[in-house]
Amino acid sequence: KNEVEQSPQNLTAQEGEFITINCSYSVGISALHWLQQHPGGGIVSLFMLSSGKKKHGRLIATINIQEKHSSLHITASHPRDSAVYICAVSRGSQGNLIFGKGTKLSVKP
Amino acid sequence: NAGVTQTPKFRILKIGQSMTLQCTQDMNHNYMYWYRQDPGMGLKLIYYSVGAGITDKGEVPNGYNVSRSTTEDFPLRLELAAPSQTSVYFCASSYRTGGAPMNTEAFFGQGTRLTVV
Numbered sequence: 001k002n003e004v005e006q007s008p009q010n011l012t013a014q015e016g017e018f019i020t021i022n023c024s025y026s027v028g029i030s031a032l033h034w035l036q037q038h039p040g041g042g043i044v045s046l047f048m049l050s051s052g053k054k055k056h057g058r059l060i061a062t063i064n065i066q067e068k069h070s071s072l073h074i075t076a077s078h079p080r081d082s083a084v085y086i087c088a089v090s091r092g093s094q095g096n097l098i099f100g101k102g103t104k105l106s107v108k109p
Numbered sequence: 110n111a112g113v114t115q116t117p118k119f120r121i122l123k124i125g126q127s128m129t130l131q132c133t134q135d136m137n138h139n140y141m142y143w144y145r146q147d148p149g150m151g152l153k154l155i156y157y158s159v160g161a162g163i164t165d166k167g168e169v170p171n172g173y174n175v176s177r178s179t180t181e182d183f184p185l186r187l188e189l190a191a192p193s194q195t196s197v198y199f200c201a202s203s204y205r206t207g208g209a210p211m212n213t214e215a216f217f218g219q220g221t222r223l224t225v226v
Contacts, residue, residue: 004151033215042219043199086151090215094159095140095205096167097215099151 003027006087006100013107019074021103023087026068033097034061034072035086043086046072077107111135115200115218122190122225130185130221132200138216140203141183142167143175145196146220152199158183159205190225197222 005024013019023032034047047054047061049070054061058077063070074081084104088097113134122128134141139160144152154167158177172194174186183202187194200218 002151035215035217043201043217045214045216048214088152088215094157094165095203096142096154096157097144097152097201099144099153101149101151 002100003098004087004089004100006085006103008103009101010104011106013077013105015078015107015109017077017107019077019081019105019107021072021085021087021105023070023072023100024068025070025087025089025098027089027091027098029089029091031090032063032070033088033090034070035088037084037086037102039083046085074105079107079109081105082107113200113202113216113218115198115221117221118219119222120224122187122223124190124192124225126190127186127188128190128223130187130198130200130223132183132185132218133181134183134200134202134216135181136202136204136216137180138202138204139180140205141177142201142203142215143173143183143185144199144201145169146199147196155185155198187223192225195223195225 031050037043058075060073084102086102087100116131142157143155146152153169156175158164198221203215
């Protein structure tokens, strides 16, 4: 079983819809990261959180440490939100990230 | 700020050839990492460095070598390229102070798409 599991693997939405991507992890962590990867592009950090909730524009990330679960929400989705969203956790002294497999989001106009 | 810069963006290698993927960061980060991304899989750690002169193996180090002679640069060397090394490679960096937990943002390069034929 992977240490970081994401769902769904693929998601298609209509423009304007509210989107939720889920992430569960099975290890102790120091922080959880949500990352965005556009096709053929690099990886950009969206959020890093160790408790509670963070908001940036139309994106909201929450984490429940007790349940080892995090969600990424996108309000009023737009075609430019189409990308792969990756959940990752940091733990241990070396600080490397352990990654989920990603959720491929496609937002149709 | 340039952030994390990787070169080249694309490369095709023949089996048995060698090459170096370059990575440099201008944020004075002490931690640097090399990951590979294969289709349908999460990124896997190849090597990492906690500071100049210090490197260590990650989850999938076989077939690779690294060095960290300066804070800024962390090149990844492929010796005797094999088809199994066809992948997208990402360099990343972050900053950690002393014994603090690793809870700082990670910065990634644009990736290097490598094909070994």
